[in-house]
Amino acid sequence: MKEAEELVDITLVFGERRVLCHRVILAGTCDQFHRMFLANMVESASDEVTMEGISASIGVLLVEYLYGGDVEITSQNAQDLLEASEMLMLGTLKQNVEEFLCGQTDSANCISLLNLAQMYDLHSLLEDAREYLHNHVKEVLHSEEINLLREGDLVKVLTANDSPEDNFRLMQKWVKSDESRTGDFVKFIHHVQLSQCYKEFLHNTVMVEELMFNKQCMELLRQAIDTHPPEQQSLAKPPNQNMQYSACAYPGGFIMSGGWSHNSVPQPDCCSFNVQNDQWVILPPMSTAREWHSSIYHKDHLYVVGGRGDTNKYLDTVESLDIKSLQWSHLPCLPQKCEGGAAVSFDDHVYVVGG
DSSP states (O other): OTTTTOSOOEEEEETTEEEEEOHHHHHHHOHHHHHHHHSSOGGGGOSEEEOTTOOHHHHHHHHHHHHHSOOOOOTTTHHHHHHHHHHTTOHHHHHHHHHHHHTTOOTTTHHHHHHHHHHHTOHHHHHHHHHHHHHOHHHHTTOTTGGGOOHHHHHHHHHHOSOHHHHHHHHHHHHHTSGGGGGGHHHHHTTSOGGGSOHHHIIIIITTOGGGOSHHHHHHHHHHHHTOOOOOOOOOOOSOOOBSOEEEEETTEEEEEOOBOTTSOBOOOEEEEETTTTEEEEOOOOSSOOBSOEEEEETTEEEEEOOBOGGGOBOOOEEEEETTTTEEEEEOOOSSOOSSOEEEEETTEEEEEOO
């Protein structure tokens, strides 16, 4: 009937486009038109209504929707349809557009969709866009929309995100995207847990940022460095849990020997750790169990000297392990018994000092 323009009694004007319609259909499918035609408004007696703020292309789609209940929503027309559905109080169309936009969220548009959801009170889209932003800060950092992020939403991201490095970069880029925000850098740096940042990041990124060059920011940076937890890497557990063992460095790692076990009995255990593959290797045990002894690696040999043996007996014995053949051999004893000394090598000699 519309295509044949039969019994039409109203013309909707969208820009330069004029669309002939039926009042009864418009009023029956759209609350805004219903109020317009039945209330004592100028449009109720007019044969022509100018639809301000709605383009010709969107206007045609709206009329088709009102007559047929269907419309093709695309990335190109979604926002205009949303604005028009809000203007004409088309709740179902508004919901359809929201569902479409929820499936389009990515790092390039999540900020604009977040703003759109807040503008038109779209709860599902708001939750979807906010969740995406919080979970993809690293990707959003490269978005051209950073400057569109609202202050309150920035604070929520900085509070929810676990990466202090990403938080600093986001805050840094957001502030620099608008010159009027540079004065707020100090305010937002308080939302970044600098003490949780890697030290390398603090030195290479935070400390070189010119906006940090003020008394307040430098004090925060000093506190972060002073309270920064030590960066440690856990090693694989050794084959034994001996105490009072002796350890010395050797190419590629270190060697542990002797010590006492949980029952305070000296042990002959010997093992090495390779720092390249994070693995322990069990070496042949010493011939004499000992603790509080000294050890040193020199020219493919491990030397163990003195210490304390069974029944708390002080030792003067010296042993050497050939790392290549893995054979132990006895060496001449010390001039006197020694516990807790230190072994050093110099000019092809091994010296024992202290103890």
